[in-house]
Amino acid sequence: MTSDLERRARLLGPHMTTFYREPVHVVRGQGVWLWDKDGRQYLDCYNNVPHVGHCHPRVVEAICRQAGALNTHTRYVHDMILDYGEALTAKFGHDLDSLVMVCSGSEANDVALRMAQAMTGKTGVIGTDNTYHGNTAAVSQLNSSKVPVGGYQDHVRQVPAPDNMAPVGGSLEGQAEAFARGVEKAVAELDASGHGVSALIVCPYFANEGFPTLERGFLDRAIAAVRKAGGLIIADEVQPGFGRIGSHWWGHERLGFAPDIVTLGKPMGNGHPVAAVVTRPEILTCFQEAFRYFNTFGGNPVSAAAAMAVLQVIEDEALVENACDVGAYAVGLLQELQARHDVIADVRGAGLFFGAELWRDGTPATGLCAAMVDEMRDRGVLLHSVGRHSNTLKVRPPCVFSRENADQLVDVMDAALGAVT
Amino acid sequence: MTSDLERRARLLGPHMTTFYREPVHVVRGQGVWLWDKDGRQYLDCYNNVPHVGHCHPRVVEAICRQAGALNTHTRYVHDMILDYGEALTAKFGHDLDSLVMVCSGSEANDVALRMAQAMTGKTGVIGTDNTYHGNTAAVSQLNSSKVPVGGYQDHVRQVPAPDNMAPVGGSLEGQAEAFARGVEKAVAELDASGHGVSALIVCPYFANEGFPTLERGFLDRAIAAVRKAGGLIIADEVQPGFGRIGSHWWGHERLGFAPDIVTLGKPMGNGHPVAAVVTRPEILTCFQEAFRYFNTFGGNPVSAAAAMAVLQVIEDEALVENACDVGAYAVGLLQELQARHDVIADVRGAGLFFGAELWRDGTPATGLCAAMVDEMRDRGVLLHSVGRHSNTLKVRPPCVFSRENADQLVDVMDAALGAVT
Numbered sequence: 001m002t003s004d005l006e007r008r009a010r011l012l013g014p015h016m017t018t019f020y021r022e023p024v025h026v027v028r029g030q031g032v033w034l035w036d037k038d039g040r041q042y043l044d045c046y047n048n049v050p051h052v053g054h055c056h057p058r059v060v061e062a063i064c065r066q067a068g069a070l071n072t073h074t075r076y077v078h079d080m081i082l083d084y085g086e087a088l089t090a091k092f093g094h095d096l097d098s099l100v101m102v103c104s105g106s107e108a109n110d111v112a113l114r115m116a117q118a119m120t121g122k123t124g125v126i127g128t129d130n131t132y133h134g135n136t137a138a139v140s141q142l143n144s145s146k147v148p149v150g151g152y153q154d155h156v157r158q159v160p161a162p163d164n165m166a167p168v169g170g171s172l173e174g175q176a177e178a179f180a181r182g183v184e185k186a187v188a189e190l191d192a193s194g195h196g197v198s199a200l201i202v203c204p205y206f207a208n209e210g211f212p213t214l215e216r217g218f219l220d221r222a223i224a225a226v227r228k229a230g231g232l233i234i235a236d237e238v239q240p241g242f243g244r245i246g247s248h249w250w251g252h253e254r255l256g257f258a259p260d261i262v263t264l265g266k267p268m269g270n271g272h273p274v275a276a277v278v279t280r281p282e283i284l285t286c287f288q289e290a291f292r293y294f295n296t297f298g299g300n301p302v303s304a305a306a307a308m309a310v311l312q313v314i315e316d317e318a319l320v321e322n323a324c325d326v327g328a329y330a331v332g333l334l335q336e337l338q339a340r341h342d343v344i345a346d347v348r349g350a351g352l353f354f355g356a357e358l359w360r361d362g363t364p365a366t367g368l369c370a371a372m373v374d375e376m377r378d379r380g381v382l383l384h385s386v387g388r389h390s391n392t393l394k395v396r397p398p399c400v401f402s403r404e405n406a407d408q409l410v411d412v413m414d415a416a417l418g419a420v421t
Numbered sequence: 422m423t424s425d426l427e428r429r430a431r432l433l434g435p436h437m438t439t440f441y442r443e444p445v446h447v448v449r450g451q452g453v454w455l456w457d458k459d460g461r462q463y464l465d466c467y468n469n470v471p472h473v474g475h476c477h478p479r480v481v482e483a484i485c486r487q488a489g490a491l492n493t494h495t496r497y498v499h500d501m502i503l504d505y506g507e508a509l510t511a512k513f514g515h516d517l518d519s520l521v522m523v524c525s526g527s528e529a530n531d532v533a534l535r536m537a538q539a540m541t542g543k544t545g546v547i548g549t550d551n552t553y554h555g556n557t558a559a560v561s562q563l564n565s566s567k568v569p570v571g572g573y574q575d576h577v578r579q580v581p582a583p584d585n586m587a588p589v590g591g592s593l594e595g596q597a598e599a600f601a602r603g604v605e606k607a608v609a610e611l612d613a614s615g616h617g618v619s620a621l622i623v624c625p626y627f628a629n630e631g632f633p634t635l636e637r638g639f640l641d642r643a644i645a646a647v648r649k650a651g652g653l654i655i656a657d658e659v660q661p662g663f664g665r666i667g668s669h670w671w672g673h674e675r676l677g678f679a680p681d682i683v684t685l686g687k688p689m690g691n692g693h694p695v696a697a698v699v700t701r702p703e704i705l706t707c708f709q710e711a712f713r714y715f716n717t718f719g720g721n722p723v724s725a726a727a728a729m730a731v732l733q734v735i736e737d738e739a740l741v742e743n744a745c746d747v748g749a750y751a752v753g754l755l756q757e758l759q760a761r762h763d764v765i766a767d768v769r770g771a772g773l774f775f776g777a778e779l780w781r782d783g784t785p786a787t788g789l790c791a792a793m794v795d796e797m798r799d800r801g802v803l804l805h806s807v808g809r810h811s812n813t814l815k816v817r818p819p820c821v822f823s824r825e826n827a828d829q830l831v832d833v834m835d836a837a838l839g840a841v842t
Contacts, residue, residue: 004498010702011506011519012720015709018496025498029491047493049717055489064485068476070450071692072468075439077425077446085432098432103524103694104718110557135714136531137559146713266717271492273524273694273718281431288436292567293556296470296687297525297694299433 019384021374029054032398032405034382045383045397045409048353051242051267052313053400059270062309066302073296074101080304087311089278091249094258098284100277101299105238105265106134108275111293112261113138113199116232118290119260119283122196126186126226128161130388132208133201133236134265142201155195157186161209162218163388164346165357165364176214180221187229197231199261204251205240205353210387211394213348216256223257232283235259238275239353242267243314244399246324246351254350272306273297319399323351330354330395330406337410341417343368346392352399356413357392360421364389368420375416381409440805442795450475453819453826455803466804466818466830469774472663472688473734474821480691483730487723494717495522501725508732510699512670515679519705521698522720526659526686527555529696532714533682534559534620537653539711540681540704543617547607547647549582551809553629554622554657555686563622576616578607582630583639584809585767586778586785597635601642608650618652620682625672626661626774631808632815634769637677644678653704656680659696660774663688664735665820667745667772675771693727694718740820744772751775751816751827758831762838764789767813773820777834778813781842785810789841796837802830 004025008016024042028035031053034042044054052059066080074081081101089097102108117123127133127142134140141148141156152158159182160168162175169178183200190197200222205211223233240251241264248254250262260283265275279287287293297303314320331347331354338344338356345359358365358372369391373384386394395409425446429437445463449456452474455463465475473480487501495502502522510518523529538544548554548563555561562569562577573579580603581589583596590599604621611618621643626632644654661672662685669675671683681704686696696719708714718724735741752768752775759765759777766780779786779793790812794805807815816830
C-alpha cells in the first residue's frame, strides 16, 4: 500500500487526501458493495454517485451501446439529448422546461450563477456559511471550507445555515424566521453596495450543513425577501435530487418551494461525468443572449444515454419508494441505538440520506466521530462525517440499499460505538 | 427535421446553434466517417474530439470493461489514475511530473489560472485577443468572441494575436518582436495596476486565432518578459496536443518552449469527458495549499481507462507519424489547389490541423468561406471555418485520417470552390 500512496502523492500532490486512516484500495463494485484488492468486501453506505448501485448493468449497457455507435458534441442534431431533456424536465412539477447539459455539478453551478446575473442584471449572490457548491473559481467563492486566496469577493454574502443542535437565532421554533432575517440583512447589504441580489443559492436539503430537520415552508420568508429584491432562487439538487430523499424527487419539493434554476450533478449518470442546469425557457434565452456558452462534452450521446438509463432504473426499480421505506426503517433503528448510546445526541434524515450527530460532555464529539468513521471502515462499513463540527455520521448509500443493509449498518455501528467510546 | 429542431430550440434554447445551413442529424460514427439518420455517409474532416477515430473499438472496450468493474472517485486508492498519470507525464520532455484530472478543458484552464495565482501570489493574466480557452465564468474572461457581462475584469489583458495575412507589427519578419512588445506592454500595465502577472496563457498552435505559421522560438522574447515579471507560462494544448501536429506530441515542443503548466482536454478520452492539468510538483503543492480542490468525476477509473486506451492507440497505430505524413501530403494537395483557385490566399498547417485562407478583392472572404462550409457539407465532407474573420477553412480530422481521405477532401474542395465562386 505504501508504494501506491507514494506514487499517489508524487503524481496527484501531497495534499490529495484519501478517506480513512487506512485508505481503501478499491478494485470492484456492485450494487451497495465494494471490494478491495485483497478481496475484502465493504458495505458502501456513503457513495451517492452510484445512485442506482455500483456498475448497474443497465447503465453500463447503455454506455457501451452508445459509446460503440456514436459520441459527438451537440452542434449536430442527435435524438438522445432531446429524449433525455424531455424525460428529465417532465420530473419537475413547475415550469422548468429547458436545460443546459454540462459535465459536473461545478460547471452546473458556474452556469447557474451566470444565468441569474443575466436574468436580473445584478451580481450579488447569497449562500449559507457552511456549504460547498463546487470547484470552479467562481463557484468556490461560495464555499466555506477554505477562504479563497484574496478573500471572498464583495458580491458574495454568507448567511448562518440552519442547524438542529445550534439553531440560528437560538431556538428551533424561531429558526426559519432567524434564517430569513440573515437573508434579509444580506439583501440589504448587497443592495446598499450596488451589487444587488442576483440569487440565493441553497441545497434544499442543506446536505453539507449537516442536513438539519426543517419543516415545509422553512425557506418561504427568505425566498420572499430575495424575490422582492429582484433575485432568483437556485436549488442545488446535486445531493438530495433524483429521489434520494424518498418523499419527493427533489429537495425543493419537500420544502415546498419552486426554484427558478435547479442544478444537478453527481448521481445523474451513476458515475459518468454528466450534470445539468434546468430552468425556465426565458432564463435560458436570457443567459444565451448575455453569454456565449457551449460545452463540448455536455449532453453528448453517451452522457445522455447514461443519464437516461439512470432515470429509467429509478422508475423501473421503484428506487424513490425504496429510499422512502428503507430510510424510515433505518432512522427507526438509529433511534433505538440512540436510546442505548449517550453520545448520539440527534438522529435525523430523509430517505437514504440520514445520520446520527455525536456529542459528549456538552460539546460536539468531532474526534469521536472521526474515530467512528475509521472503526466502521475497519469493520467493513463505509460512511463518513459531515456538519459544521464534522460530528455527524453521514449515511448516503446507493439507492438500492435494503432493509437488510440497514440492519447490518446499525449492528456494526452499535458494536463500533461500544469499541470507541 | 423541423420537428427535431423545434424540440431542440425549446429544450436547449433558441440560441443553441448547430453547424451548417442544414444541420446534420448524426446517428453513427466509425473512424473518419459519420452517418446521418437517412444513411448518408460524411467524411469527418473537423472533429478532433474522436482523436483516434469515432468509436475506436479499443477505447470503447476499455470504457465498457471499467464501467462494468468499478467507477468511483479518487478519495479511494485506485491503480488506473496512477498508471495513467505516469504514462501521461512521461510524454512531457521536461519536469511536468504531476497532474490534476478534471472533466473538461474548461475546468482544466480554470484550475491552471488558480495554480498560477497560488504560485506567484499575483492575479493578472495575459491572453491573446482572438481566442477561446473555455466556458467557466473565470476562463470566459479570456475569450474574445463575446465581451462578458460587465466587461472584462481589470486583471485580464488581451494582446494582438499573430496572423499570417495581417501580421502583428505589419510584417511577418517582425511579428515575433511585435507580439513580444504587446506582451511587454501588458506586463507593464498589470504591474502598474497592482495585479502583477500570474500567467501568460496561449494555445501554442494559436488554433482559434487561425493557426498562423510561426517559427520555432516565436514566443521566446514574450515568455522572457513574463518570466522576468514573475509570471508563469500556461500552454493550452487542448487542440494541438496528443500528436495532432505530427512533428511533436505537443504544440509547445514545436515552438520550442517549456511551459510551467499544460492543460489538456477534448481529445484526451476520445469523447469521454476527461481532461487534465499537468504541472511541476511544487506548483501543484502550492495550489493545493492555497485552494481546497477536489473533482468528484476527475480521474475516476473509467475516465482514466478511456484516456489510457487513447494513449495506447496513438502509440500502437503510430498516429503521430500518420498525422505528420498525411498532413504534409494534404497541405501539398492544397497548394496545388491554390495554384488553380485565386480565392485561396494562404495554405498552412501542421500535421492533421491545416487549412486554406480565402480572400477576394483584397479582403477576407468571410461569406464565401461560410458558403464553402455548407457546400462541402452538402457534398458529404464536414469541416468548418476559423480565424479573426472566419475566412479560413479549418481541417482538423480524427488522426486516423489517411492519404486517400485527403484526396477525397481536396477533390471535393476543388469542385465546391468551382460551385461557389
